[in-house]
Amino acid sequence: xxxxxxxxxxxxxxxxxxxxxxxxxxxxxxxxxxxxxxxxxxxxxxxxxxxxxxxxxxxxxxxxxxxxxxxxxxxxxxxxxxxxxxxxxxxxxxxxxxxxxxxxxxxxxxxxxxxxxxxxxxxxxxxxxxxxxxxxxxxxxxxxxxxxxxxxxxxxxxxxxxxxxxxxxxxxxxxxxxxxxxxxxxxxxxxxxxxxxxxxxxxxxxxxxxxxxxxxxxxxxxxxxxxxxxxxxxxxxxxxxxxxxxxxxxxxxxxxxxxxxxxxxxxxxxxxxxxxxxxxxxxxxxxxxxxxxxxxxxxx
Amino acid sequence: xxxxxxxxxxxxxxxxxxxxxxxxxxxxxxxxxxxxxxxxxxxxxxxxxxxxxxxxxxxxxxxxxxxxxxxxxxxxxxxxxxxxxxxxxxxxxxxxxxxxxxxxxxxxxxxxxxxxxxxxxxxxxxxxxxxxxxxxxxxxxxxxxxxxxxxxxxxxxxxxxxxxxxxxxxxxxxxxxxxxxxxxxxxxxxxxxxxxxxxxxxxxxxxxxxxxxxxxxxxxxxxxxxxxxxxxxxxxxxxxxxxxxxxxxxxxxxxxxxxxxxxxxxxxxxxxxxxxxxxxxxxxxxxxxxxxxxxxxxxxxxxxxxxxxxxxxxxxxxxxxxxxxxxxxxxxxxxxxxxxxxxxxxxxxxxxxxxxxxxxxxxxxx
Numbered sequence: 001x002x003x004x005x006x007x008x009x010x011x012x013x014x015x016x017x018x019x020x021x022x023x024x025x026x027x028x029x030x031x032x033x034x035x036x037x038x039x040x041x042x043x044x045x046x047x048x049x050x051x052x053x054x055x056x057x058x059x060x061x062x063x064x065x066x067x068x069x070x071x072x073x074x075x076x077x078x079x080x081x082x083x084x085x086x087x088x089x090x091x092x093x094x095x096x097x098x099x100x101x102x103x104x105x106x107x108x109x110x111x112x113x114x115x116x117x118x119x120x121x122x123x124x125x126x127x128x129x130x131x132x133x134x135x136x137x138x139x140x141x142x143x144x145x146x147x148x149x150x151x152x153x154x155x156x157x158x159x160x161x162x163x164x165x166x167x168x169x170x171x172x173x174x175x176x177x178x179x180x181x182x183x184x185x186x187x188x189x190x191x192x193x194x195x196x197x198x199x200x201x202x203x204x205x206x207x208x209x210x211x212x213x214x215x216x217x218x219x220x221x222x223x224x225x226x227x228x229x230x231x232x233x234x235x236x237x238x239x240x241x242x243x244x245x246x247x248x249x250x251x252x253x254x255x256x257x258x259x260x261x262x263x264x265x266x267x268x269x270x271x272x273x274x275x276x277x278x279x280x281x282x283x284x285x286x287x288x289x290x291x292x293x294x295x296x297x298x299x300x
Numbered sequence: 301x302x303x304x305x306x307x308x309x310x311x312x313x314x315x316x317x318x319x320x321x322x323x324x325x326x327x328x329x330x331x332x333x334x335x336x337x338x339x340x341x342x343x344x345x346x347x348x349x350x351x352x353x354x355x356x357x358x359x360x361x362x363x364x365x366x367x368x369x370x371x372x373x374x375x376x377x378x379x380x381x382x383x384x385x386x387x388x389x390x391x392x393x394x395x396x397x398x399x400x401x402x403x404x405x406x407x408x409x410x411x412x413x414x415x416x417x418x419x420x421x422x423x424x425x426x427x428x429x430x431x432x433x434x435x436x437x438x439x440x441x442x443x444x445x446x447x448x449x450x451x452x453x454x455x456x457x458x459x460x461x462x463x464x465x466x467x468x469x470x471x472x473x474x475x476x477x478x479x480x481x482x483x484x485x486x487x488x489x490x491x492x493x494x495x496x497x498x499x500x501x502x503x504x505x506x507x508x509x510x511x512x513x514x515x516x517x518x519x520x521x522x523x524x525x526x527x528x529x530x531x532x533x534x535x536x537x538x539x540x541x542x543x544x545x546x547x548x549x550x551x552x553x554x555x556x557x558x559x560x561x562x563x564x565x566x567x568x569x570x571x572x573x574x575x576x577x578x579x580x581x582x583x584x585x586x587x588x589x590x591x592x593x594x595x596x597x598x599x600x601x602x603x604x605x606x607x608x609x610x611x612x613x614x615x616x617x618x619x620x621x622x623x624x625x626x627x628x629x630x631x632x633x634x635x636x637x638x639x640x641x642x643x644x645x646x647x648x649x650x651x652x653x654x655x656x657x658x659x660x661x662x663x664x665x666x
Contacts, residue, residue: 022357022365029355036398063403070310070404073471111304118480124473143475144466148306151478155305160399168397175396183328183340184389190344191351191389192397198352222359227508230353230370234377234509235517241345245338254337 022222023210030203034196043164048092050165054269055174061276062162068280069154072287075146081283082154085161092165103156111152115145168192173263194240201236205229301369301455301498302394303409305402307479308461309469316461317407323415324388327381346382347389350374354390358501366498371417371454372425372447372506376524380422387414408461412454421450421506425524434521434528435514440507447506448499452491455498459483459490553631557624572597572605 044051050058069081089099124140162171172189176182209225217225265273308316332339350370357365374383388410394400401409429442463483466476481489513520522528567587574580575597584593 022359025357033355066305066404067310070306140473140475144480147477148480151306152304159403163397163399171396187340187344187389191347191393194345194348195351198348202352219359223504223508226356226358228512231509231512233349237345237349241342244341248341
């Protein structure tokens, strides 16, 4: 091997090699995104409970539960909604292992880190005093940290169920029910399609660069490459825009947008809608009760 | 920066949805008027672009990497209203299809990053870049600072939203129900992170991409730089480029009387009469290592000195009483004469050039 290259390779610190250059890291992010979207697509085609429901029912029902979970003023309600989310996940063949590792654990580490100091700094009734440091853990602090964690776990699980169990085309159509203007829905749909074109383009660009790279990049050069890649992507998206626009015009596009609304509510959908609304109302009512909370506080 | 569900109370979320709505409406109307039928594909592709560059790892000083939102570069290329819509759509896709960032907090995320971010980026870029040419380095600085300011303004908004939660929403025992940190902690915690690291990713992205586009495709930068002088007008005026030279020249003219400080006459610049004047003869001898000058002025000097009589002998016009002022006047007169000669030469050269340019078609870059 060329001695210069050899030296350059040797001089790369092993730690940096394992972490990979920013190009490798960007590549893995891009690939992970695509994979996740493909996985969601695959899951959305399975024959599960949520998958079979009319998307409008799904969106309204899951959104109502998310709002309930954010409104609730006691733990029981949030835990109750979380339990519903888990049952829905099982009924819809969402692998719990994946939910636990990818969602619950990552929320626990991220939000947990943010919430942890709260148990010491929130003023309130002392629960426990740390022996050496003299810091006090307050009941209010623990309550507050738990609120944040439970709420985030529950809402993230619910919105993930929506993402995983609905074909994206159905989500778009469902959005119209919520009063989102047609033009926005169409833009969303086109954006979603072109995201994959762009992800692919970006991946190709970085793979091409990575395959020509020996040794490590210094940060300055890395920043230059990152900025130039974004610039190239920007220029490419402009070209693509011109092409797409011409294609649309050639098919008669004049700025008006029409979508097909071919959903049909069946008996099962009406039942599910009723069940969702009932649960949401119950959650809303129980969520308002502070008395449940004071019961928890007394026995904490 | 992407606020997930559960950190903000539903009331805060509703307020921020309401705050964002008029901006979306105005942006949609403005962009629609500007783009007409091109609106749908252009916004879609830009939203897709914004989405993808949020995935990019930007190498930061210190060996770490960070993600940029891209609001700086989106504002510079699309203008604030287009950027608002593109970033909002990208954020909605993240929330709805990829589960990143909350659905109830979507209004808040859009308000912070898409709306406040775009408006701040636009204000900073326009202020600092005002009047600079498209390819001017000042535009790179303006873009960098615009990205940096935008992301910090967004972070500041988010930190305020976090910080007011424990004030407004707590249970009967006083335990905060949502984001638990008061303003005194939330604001510094968010801002230190963004002023140091997270802001740098945006700074590098905006500045770096503008620098790249200046070299490769500067037409993309024209939308938000309507006041940028184009190349031709710069060539015509020339004032900006040559200003330091003119200032230097003026300073030199004012300093010309410094020559009066020197004693005696300049060595070798004697006139024929100087050889007859005993005091000047002594000065010549002193300056020439005590070698006495010849008694008679050299014949050639006498003969040639009568060929041309200077209009302003010794830089002091005869009608002028002050020697200093005479020097300055002479400098101005001399410089003016030189400039006039060059202007005349330039004009003639221009005439000749234009004549030859008309014949073959232009091929080079302008």
